[in-house]
Amino acid sequence: EDQVTQSPEALRLQEGESSSLNCSYTVSGLRGLFWYRQDPGKGPEFLFTLYSAGEEKEKERLKATLTKKESFLHITAPKPEDSATYLCAVHQRNSGYSTLTFGKGTMLLVSP
Amino acid sequence: DGGITQSPKYLFRKEGQNVTLSCEQNLNHDAMYWYRQDPGQGLRLIYYSQIVNDFQKGDIAEGYSVSREKKESFPLTVTSAQKNPTAFYLCASSTVSNQPQHFGDGTRLSIL
Numbered sequence: 001e002d003q004v005t006q007s008p009e010a011l012r013l014q015e016g017e018s019s020s021l022n023c024s025y026t027v028s029g030l031r032g033l034f035w036y037r038q039d040p041g042k043g044p045e046f047l048f049t050l051y052s053a054g055e056e057k058e059k060e061r062l063k064a065t066l067t068k069k070e071s072f073l074h075i076t077a078p079k080p081e082d083s084a085t086y087l088c089a090v091h092q093r094n095s096g097y098s099t100l101t102f103g104k105g106t107m108l109l110v111s112p
Numbered sequence: 113d114g115g116i117t118q119s120p121k122y123l124f125r126k127e128g129q130n131v132t133l134s135c136e137q138n139l140n141h142d143a144m145y146w147y148r149q150d151p152g153q154g155l156r157l158i159y160y161s162q163i164v165n166d167f168q169k170g171d172i173a174e175g176y177s178v179s180r181e182k183k184e185s186f187p188l189t190v191t192s193a194q195k196n197p198t199a200f201y202l203c204a205s206s207t208v209s210n211q212p213q214h215f216g217d218g219t220r221l222s223i224l
């Protein structure tokens with residue numbers, strides 16, 4: 001069975017304190033790994049797609065990387081507005097349709 | 113602006129009542145999805161549809177029904193058979209490939 005595990009469950013940082021969120025996965029034939037940001041009471045907002053090991057994507061203070069077993073979302077010098085839940089999802093090659101398996105998310109709180 | 117509109121934002125269901133959640137998209141996406149989100153759990157797939165007049169059950173379809181009569185619309189009915197309907201319901205859409213899914217802002221369903 002496909003599994004997507006995110007760690008830590010929650011992370012509290014001081015403004016400017018860089019850190020990383022982890023997403024480990026066990027799927028056969030990865031077709032893509034997706035990162036989303038979700039604010040309370042809102043739908044997830046798409047951040048990045050990674051398709052192959054070694055790939056990296058950047059957006060402002062966020063950088064996503066991918067290996068064969070896991071992905072990291074690096075947050076450099078975070079600001080309070082980066083506080084949100086970050087979700088990871090994987091799309092596998094064997095499925096006949098484009099469905100995703102989501103992790104439970106990492107809740108990030110950045111204090112001023 | 114292109115996007116996904118879910119309505120209502122809040123919905124209350126009485127015992128034994130069916131309720132329908134609306135999802136409309138103007139992104140010209142072929143695929144649409146319904147997820148359920150509970151505290152501490154990842155998004156779980158209820159139903160998905162790749163084309164008009166066709167849909168498939170996801171991981172937790174029992175007690176739910178859908179229709180896809182138009183490309184733009186994918187309503188979800190929570191039937192009285194769903195014994196634990198209290199949750200945050202999210203609708204998403206994507207092109208038919210391993211492309212990112214884009215989400216609406218959800219409907220929060222509660223029991224009266």
